[in-house]
Amino acid sequence: MDMLQIIDEGGTLVSPDLLPGDETLLALYRAMRRIRHFDERAVVLHRQGRMGVYPPYGGMEASQAGTTFALTHDDWLLPTYRDTGAALTYGLPIAQVVLYWRTSPHGWAMPEGLKVLPFYIPIATQYPHAVGCALAERMQGRSNVAMAFIGDGGSSEGDFHEALNFAGALSAPCVFILQNNGWAISVPTSAQTKAVNLSKRADGYGIPGVRVDGNDIVAVYHATREAVERARRGEGPTLIETVTYRVKPHTVSDDPGRYRTEDLTKEWLTKDPVVRLRAFLTSRGTWSDEHEAALVQEITDEFEAAVLEADSYGEPTPSEIVDHVFATPTPALSEQRALLLEEYGA
């Protein structure tokens, strides 16, 4: 095994000395279970026409929750479209994520007190931003870090490589998460790059690279927490490759049948991160069916309340198209806004 693992596919403890306490284990389980619920419900909301295009992450919950779990709200989070699970774990309200995928402008207005940026749609562009956010924290005398996500596909973009090099050269307090989920839409990692071990890309930039079982949340959390602490101590960036799998389609409108057979996906289902930790907790006697039922009830209630909250935000008005382009609108924009108000009255 060329990657860090603490609990294996069968739910067996393989690295006992790295196991955190029960409280942490239960919190990790809860975080994962919560975002799985969100992901499943989001797909249903889409089918009901209550959410737009949505990129699911089912099967990648450990990779998303285990990484973000290591942050505080003083740290920066730069998630991509698929990292809604990471953002939810960091503390972004569920209603906000629903509003984003409902294409509401409120989905962009990130709440005060959270240093999370709106989901990145253009691939890899977030990586250099993370370097800048991280340096800005240091320049202002703070020890906060910036964590950015990317996919295996995104790690082919120039921005990825430039950011890693910058972060290394400037010793920026960054944690770079590379979720290797096997696919960039239809392109498997094996066709994306000749490289097999993507964490080794860090070597080229003189920074530490760690490869971790992305379906083992305990291992993901362990590796990320170490990287965050290293960054806080001023020891520079780390690249963490979480080896996982995109069980779901690329987005709700993608048909994976065009480019892959179900065999590999079935195999990955046996490595399900939620099932794995639950089996482990159950075997230790810290989890039961009753606990599970209570948790699911709590999460369901939370989700339904959030959807109601999202429903309470109205549709955007036409004049909102030209709002917030500049701090002070240009004369041209003011004219355009007046025109919109005249024609649409809002």
Add this chain to the structure above:
Amino acid sequence: MTLTAQKTQTMTMVAAINDALKLALSRDEKVCVFGEDVGVMGGVFRATDGLQAQFGPARVFDTPLAEAGIVGMGVGLGLAGMRPVAEIQFAGFLYPALDQILSHVGRYRHRTRGRFSVPMVVRAPYGGGVHTPEQHADSPEAILAHTPGVKVVIPSTPSDAKGLLLAAIEDPDPVFFFEAIKLYRSVKEEVPEGYFTTPLGKARTVREGDDVTVICYGGMVEVCTKAADAAREHDISVEVIDLRTLVPMDKDAVLASVRKTGRAVIVTEAPRTAGFHSEIAAVIAEEALDSLLAPVVRVTGFDAPYPPFTSVEDTYRPNPARVARAIKSVLDY
């Protein structure tokens, strides 16, 4: 249109593009097609469907996810004798490749005094009206049109898409070929079978008319045609000109029509400031001012990023009602 076959077949625009690529690959071994997801999957819009199966992965292939790499490699392929046809998945994702485009693509012929050139075609779906997420609906054609040494083609019908794409692939210079996502499957028409080219730089008169000229291209042609049809019911005769290619632009067709009607409305879904529409307006002002009976009017998107807010998308993107109001305003002037 240089026809070698007269038979026709009903096709959508995306099928016509697929047909053109198939013909180009069959006809010239130097043609190769590449980009993100174009191979096994046949492109996110299926424009390259079946091409890898027919021509093999050496000529039709998936690249890593890196637009600067795709365009930059295309430069090399073109310089060294191939006829690269690259796909950028959405025009809004051309931006990572802008370094290659602005620094190199259009400059090679000039900076080697004709010794080397880049006969590349870059295809990119563009424009709105289909409720896509952020940055999937951009219309960046003006950036390209402003770049010396590159041509810009934007078809609005299946036949034009086929003929213009084949002409673009034959063209010895780099061509950016924007395909309106909204039109991929919404329009069908009889498309001539077999190989033919539609010359770059020749506009098409979509509707003839006497009272006002509406100049448009790509996804806006459908919108303007609807506005023209509605105007006819009010006895207003609108001439609709589909530019087809922005570079080279068919100045003669635009000027002849404006001289005939005396009025011009230019329609685009790109942002308002400094767009290609402003170029058209300037040409009219410079060369047909004496014929104008009213100021030239532009109907455009707004000086804001294209909104992914689906319920207001139809407000951002010009619709027939907005075009009709502009037509009325130049008539009432």
